[in-house]
Amino acid sequence: MTTDPLVSIVLPVFNESEGIDNTLAVLSNYVRIRPERYELIFVDDGSQDDTVAKIQAAMAKNSAIRLVRFSRNFGHQLAITAGIRYTTGDAVVVMDADLQDPPSVIPAMLDQWQKGFSVVYGKRRHRSGETWFKKVTATTFYRLLAAMTKVDIPVDTGDFRLMDRQVVDILMTMNETDPYVRGMVSWVGFKQTAVLYDRQERTAGESKYPLRKMLNLAMNGLMSFSTAPLALASWLSGIALGISVLIVAISALLGDLALDTWILSSLFFLGSGGFLILGIIGTYIGRLFNQSRQRPLYIVEATYGFAQAKATPQYVQQRARM
Incomplete structure (x- = not known):
């Protein structure tokens, strides 16, 4: 030095x-x-x-x-x-x-x-x-x-x-x-x-x-x-599928629960997960777009x-x- x-x-x-x-x-x-x-x-x-x-x-x-x-x-x-x-x-x-x-x-x-x-x-x-x-x-x-x-x-x-x-x-x-x-x-x-x-x-x-x-x-x-947030899509889809199957199984076994209600809930769950993933992917794409403009x-x-x-x-x- x-x-x-x-x-x-x-x-x-x-x-x-x-x-x-x-x-x-x-x-x-x-x-x-x-x-x-x-x-x-x-x-x-x-x-x-x-x-x-x-x-x-x-x-x-x-x-x-x-x-x-x-x-x-x-x-x-x-x-x-x-x-x-x-x-x-x-x-x-x-x-x-x-x-x-x-x-x-x-x-x-x-x-x-x-x-x-x-x-x-x-x-x-x-x-x-x-x-x-x-x-x-x-x-x-x-x-x-x-x-x-x-x-x-x-x-x-x-x-x-x-x-x-x-x-x-x-x-x-x-x-x-x-x-x-x-x-x-x-x-x-x-x-x-x-x-x-x-x-x-x-x-x-x-x-x-x-x-x-x-x-x-x-x-x-x-x-x-990190690209780890992108991998969140696979995890959330697997979790959502597992919860949906579990809800349907419990509803079928109990019988006295409205199956339509549980199915609707599972659809809302899947939909929110999908929007989250779209938001994450959109953020990465937005960063690529900003970089590509070369301002x-x-x-x-x-x-x-x-x-x-x-x-x-x-x-x-x-x-x-x-």
């Missing part, structure tokens, strides 16, 4: 006005006391408050800050995707801008990176300030995903991680319309290890991942790395703090501003 590494920190932001000043202050202080060189790349995912203005004000005081601004909201995972494509560091750290994943964990990640690990992911030992419902559903999802995919995606981890330049260069070639970044990082392989940490409570603002977005992310992760993954309206704009098929209508 280089003795004077450049570390790129990528931070997606979306309506973070209430807490962005504190985030900028904490990161600026962290960068100032560390021996490594740093660049802080904020990716604005279509904020409608003054998040961008506050980041631009901080840029006047800190030349290490960069800003990528989307033309609209494209989503957290695509903001991460865009951010890493603008990095130039020997190592790249992805973290949220709410400081729930504290910068104080980064030195431990760098130590493991210097030891030869290509990916060092933060593994949550404790999650402060989160509801029991979110903790239970997150724990269930991680273990369900691990059971249903052949890719070894670590449990109890988010997107907070450090990646070597070699890993980032590979990720930059992957143009998935519905990226699940943490799964993609696991998929590329190389030497990976964990750093345990306690996730902090959000000090300002509110989570940008309500239940609907959490469910979408979970579904995206499941369908990006840009996102549109960058402007960049700030970079020497020059990067011209690639993913960056449309882009202006570089110093």
Whole structure:
């Protein structure tokens, strides 16, 4: 490893006005006391408050800050995707801008990176300030995903991680319309290890991942790395057939039960199972359709703090501003 590494920190932001000043202050202080060189790349995912203005004000005081601004909201995972494509560091750290994943964990990640690990992911030992419902559903999802995919995606981890330049260069070639970044990082392989940490409570603002977005992310992760839901058709059809036969048999034996009622119930059961399977298949087909259109993954309206704009098929209508 280089003795004077450049570390790129990528931070997606979306309506973070209430807490962005504190985030900028904490990161600026962290960068100032560390021996490594740093660049802080904020990716604005279509904020409608003054998040961008506050980041631009901080840029006047800190030349290490960069800003990528989307033309609209494209989503957290695509903001991460865009951010890493603008990095130039020997190592790249992805973290949220709410400081729930504290910068104080980064030195431990760098130590493991210097030891030869290509990916060092933060593994949550404790999650402060989160509801029991979110903790239970997150724990269930991680273990369900691990059971249903052949890719070894670590449990109890988010997107907070450090990646070597070699890993980032590979990720930059992957143009998935519905990226699940943490799964993609696991998929590329190389030497990976964990750093345990306690996730902090959000000090300002509110989570940008309500239940609907959490469910979408979970579904995206499941369908990006597993075809097991498609196999559900065979299982459900077998179960439905078995239940139907059992209902008919019981009705015939008891005699005093209306056979028509049981048959009608079994038909409803079969019908609901069929609609479920159609929905699963339709979701996979929809993902294929989205990928086949080959639209840009996102549109960058402007960049700030970079020497020059990067011209690639993913960056449309882009202006570089110093």
